[in-house]
Amino acid sequence: MNTLKQTRAGLVICIRNDGYEVSLERRKIYEALVDTDARKHHQIRVIDESGEDYLFPEDFFVPVQLPRQAERAVIEAA
DSSP, X not given: OXXXXXXXXXXXXXXXXXXXXXXXXXXXXXXXXXXXXHHHTTEEXXXXXXXXXXXXXXXXXXXXOOOHHHHHHHHHHO
8 A cells, every 4th residue: 555645635536447347436435645756647545445546537536525524524525
């Protein structure tokens, strides 16, 4: 597991999963992590279905803002 897991960037919704059908579910909310090097390459670090953090194309996701209680529930469920 990457040490970046400690730094949460926010929540994102998966809008595409081409080639990553096992790792990502479309329309599901995921926790994104801060990774400045990944952003330079148009990628985003996300905790996927395995519970590990991996890099994916950034255009597969859209940032989402949830009410605080809903956000906690999503993060705790991960």
